[in-house]
Amino acid sequence: MILDKIDKIVNEYKEEIIDSLRQLIKIPTENPPGLNYNEFVSYASKWLSSLGYSTEVIKVPNTELPKLAKLGYGDRPNLIATTGKGKLSIAFNGHYDVVPAGKGWSVNPYDAVVINDRIYGRGASDMKSGIVAQIYSVEVLKKIINVDQAFKIRHFLVPDEETVGNENAGTYFVIREGYLSKSNTDYVIFTEPSGVENICNGHRGSLWGFIKILGKKAHGGSPQLGIDAIRKSTEVLTQLYSLQDKLSNKRTKYNIIPSDVKSPSLIVGQIKCGDWVNMVADECTFGFVRRLIPEEKLENARKEIINILESKKTRDPEFKYEYEEYYAVDTIVEDTKNPLYESLSEAITSVLNVKPKIGLLAATFDMRFTHYAGIPAVNYGPGKIELAHATDEYVNIADLLNSIKVLSLSLYLLGKKYGMLN
Missing domain, CATH: 3.30.70.360 (Alpha-Beta Plaits)
Structure with missing residues (x-):
């Protein structure tokens, strides 16, 4: 059974998954103003290259920074990592910037300590755990099927989600420049904190x-x-x-x-x-x-x-x-009547034995850009929105592992629905 295989592989990857998230948290990508962006993208690019991805760094021209990064300064690099040549094109989207840690923490916000099966740190929930989940969901599936033959998978790791804006140097920019479009992407999966039992089909205005x-x-x-x-x-x-x-x-x-x-x-x-x-x-x-x-x-x-x-x-x-x-x-609402939502719902039920709740995220995020570009999108991530931006932010290790299982199984079910898998 496919889920048994996924469970086994995720368990084998467990320590590597935890360490990967800890390493990302330890790079303080605070925004504003936009600290350590180049360091993070360099680290992530090497990591994804080691996993077999081709990587490309897209920087916003300096002349456009006053317009697209009004509340910060310095380079605004976007990382695009690609694997596979299959007909079904899936783009994962995760922002690597985090809000300032602030004062009052009981632990160092950038030590990424593990206490009582929780990983603490700024960005643990929002949303470096989502980045780790999307990457390992593909790695797990690679152990079971020929992912590169069935899919074209791209990870977009973008800056400046936290400072929002009607335009920004992250998702808005890569869409405007044509790297992410309706013509080259079937679905976008955001991994913002939603809670592992929830599916987000939009956000409030x-x-x-x-x-x-x-x-x-x-x-x-x-x-x-x-x-x-x-x-x-x-x-x-x-x-x-x-x-x-x-x-x-x-x-x-x-x-x-x-x-x-x-x-x-x-x-x-x-x-x-x-x-x-x-x-x-x-x-x-x-x-x-x-x-x-x-x-x-x-x-x-x-x-x-x-x-x-x-x-x-x-x-x-x-x-x-x-x-x-x-x-x-304004409020953004995505159509949920498509194979992506069906696959994700089925996967949550199989992994967690619950009926998923579909709703709008209380906070806005970059889905507005894909929505206006006409690219079908969903949001599902391991973190909890209640912990985003909070003092002593954390993610439950169990939620992180379960989200990887859900996303991996979702990709498998989606491939089956499109006839990409035997």
Whole structure:
């Protein structure tokens, strides 16, 4: 039986799988700003070459970095690793950048320690475990069938997913340049953290932006001579959080992963005001993120925020503001009636003995680019979205191994459905 063979081979690979993930975590690819990208891609390229892949590194031209990497600096390399000449073309997609580790960890976030059958570290869940899972799912299957004859497999290891954007230096760039397209790819499999029992067919909509409130400088001893941008901001911030309270009362009918995220939300995640304690602040800038549920439209979410600003402007002649959007996308929903979703569902049931849940990821990810390019895609990965970006981020070793079994069996079943395997 195919699953018995997969189980046996994954068990034989276990220590190598764990070590491979630990090595990836130990390279701190924090974004912003985009640290150690070249080091990571060099390491991954050598690793995949040793597994029999042909590799190509695609760098974004320096002239385009201000546009495609607005929140970072330095090279933006994309790694494409290819094996096989089969008719069924599968592209795996994993981003290698991670959010900054921050403070408060009980372990060093880049030591990749193993404690109680968990691998800890920044990127353990989001999503270097996904990269390891996609690579070893192919390696396991190579021990059972002639993968290169049935498939053309490509791994796209991309940067800059974490800083999102309507355009970016990763998946957007490789699609724009034609390396990944509807004409050369049958399916894309993302391995973002979904939880091993879940299949993601899209993500919620999102609106990221910055609001700058403008004032006038003055000495702290004579504040009446200035216009206090911080004070002007307080009413706006209060109304934004009142809007969040209203949003929390809405509930979607769609399945969302994780399942307890059923409401839209709005946060102010960053505030920067003033230059010195003894000066009236002439600027106050805050960044916000508005998450949508599928029943909402992006344009309406945008209007709610603009209306708060315009209302304040009408009531206060001194109030001036600048509004800038960094990222805006409506909810993305992929069609699940195709052999890829069928194969993945069957594989989860076989490996885990559960009926998989299909839903939309609460956070956005690069599937928006493949969706708009018309390339059928799915997301399935070993990490849990609840642990992404968290202090003491980890992945369960059992989940990592099971995800490899699921992906390997999915490829096998998909090949059978397309008549690529005897």
